[in-house]
Amino acid sequence: MTTQLSEIHSTELKVFMNHIYEFKKGVRRMVLYTVNRKYEALAVDRLRRQNIDFMVQPVDSRKVNLFFGRSECIHAIRRMVTRPLNQLTPEEDFILGAMLGYDICAQCERYCLRKSRGTS
Known part of the structure; x- marks a missing residue:
């Protein structure tokens, strides 16, 4: 190019x-x-x-x-x-957010919300 x-x-x-x-x-x-x-x-x-x-x-x-x-x-x-981000497990999503430097408390809330909904 x-x-x-x-x-x-x-x-x-x-x-x-x-x-x-x-x-x-x-x-x-x-x-x-x-x-x-x-x-x-x-x-x-x-x-x-x-x-x-x-x-x-x-x-x-x-x-x-x-x-x-x-x-x-x-x-x-x-x-x-290894798949689209919206298909990550709650645990993988949490780890990714932490690696990207997202607010850990917000990540904890997101994780708990996803787990309570039963999303994986």
């Missing part, structure tokens, strides 16, 4: 670049970013050039989930996220 990431000024890619910045500064250890497929190659190229480990998960015909961050986190994601 001849278009460079720096030449594209979409809001979507600006948010992506901010996630990379936060990861490199240590604010985040792992990021989950849902991106339009038309930007997938550019995003993956940027992650490769910056030696950031990542995993791409298709969402639908228009979007992909892009997990990126510390290698040990991405290694665990590759083992755990």
